[in-house]
Amino acid sequence: MASAALHRALTDHHAVRPLPDAVRDLLEALDAPPRLAAHLRLVHDVAHRLVEWTARHHPAVEVDREAVLFGAATHDIGKTVHVEELSGPGSAHELAGHALLRDRGVEERLARFARTHASWTEPGIEVEDLLVSVADKVWKAKRVDDLEQLLVARFAAANGEPGWAVFLALDDELDRIAAGADERLAVQAAHPIGSGPERWTS
Template sequence: MTDLLCAALDAPGYAPLPSRARELLETLGAPPRLGAHLRVVHDVALSLTGWAAGRASFDAAAVLFGAATHDIGKVLHPAELSGPGSAHEPAGYALLVSHGIPEDLARFARTHGSWSAPDVTGEDLLVSLADKVWKAKRVPELEERVVSWLGGPAWETFMALDDELSRIASEADSRLAFQGSYPTDG
């Protein structure tokens, strides 16, 4: 593991990644920026799962692992750390499975970019949402899917979710600065 990856994974201010996710990043020699990105998305997912816990039934540990590994395929497609692309999604899924991660956890690498598919779960939606709102990106269609999944009076659920996402988005600049302070290579 490089010193910069270690710094990204250990820097104060964000929740530590699940140990298995961290071990994978270390074993794979992940770029420091990927480590930083996964830290901030995982931290946002931690906030979202805490907020949603009383509103719906879901596997919070799966969401947190998914957030911590959703972009792991960028180890194989490093150009997608600073540019567009989705080749990392199936590659990440295959990489996780090849390292013994069960399909129900590895799937987030594949599903985080396809939240509009008909078979996505609430857990998939939360990982996708965390991967958007960490940088203050709001996606109305995704948020509508989350509101529908959460249930309850739609308008009340929407307002509560909007308040939570606005709170999370208000801290995006510090997350962007943290991620941007790490290089996309070695």
């Protein structure tokens, strides 16, 4: 049974979209750290906004919407295994999260983001991976030029538009999203890392 703190992280803040039911059930089964659940909701919310924006501005770009949203909602799930990476650096959660999802029967199309969200220059990266990676950065107003340029190139190639025009439009949207970073960071910080004596360590 999920803790009360996890339940709050999954249900409070009505302006933030809820996670997909399957992801919520998985986080409850894992008794995930509340702060992780809040983080996943926030990145999922931003990814939803990016998917909607892409559909409006780049309809020629084929995007697996379900994969992006599931990927954003689970990208850091390996931090249920490597909890120390919630409050410090580390990449062990990436492969651990992918393995966790695959062991629970999640298909590769949906599980891959746990290992690709920080590896956007690797071979085989698709537009869906780039969208999740961008969401995982811009939710806290972090802008990563090489990552964004990869997304611009995908959009420009699909639409036949000049890259500079695609960049300007994407840049404007990312600026709008980044403007809400302080509020999102406050939402995440409102939830403890765990239930022990160091539960509020950030």
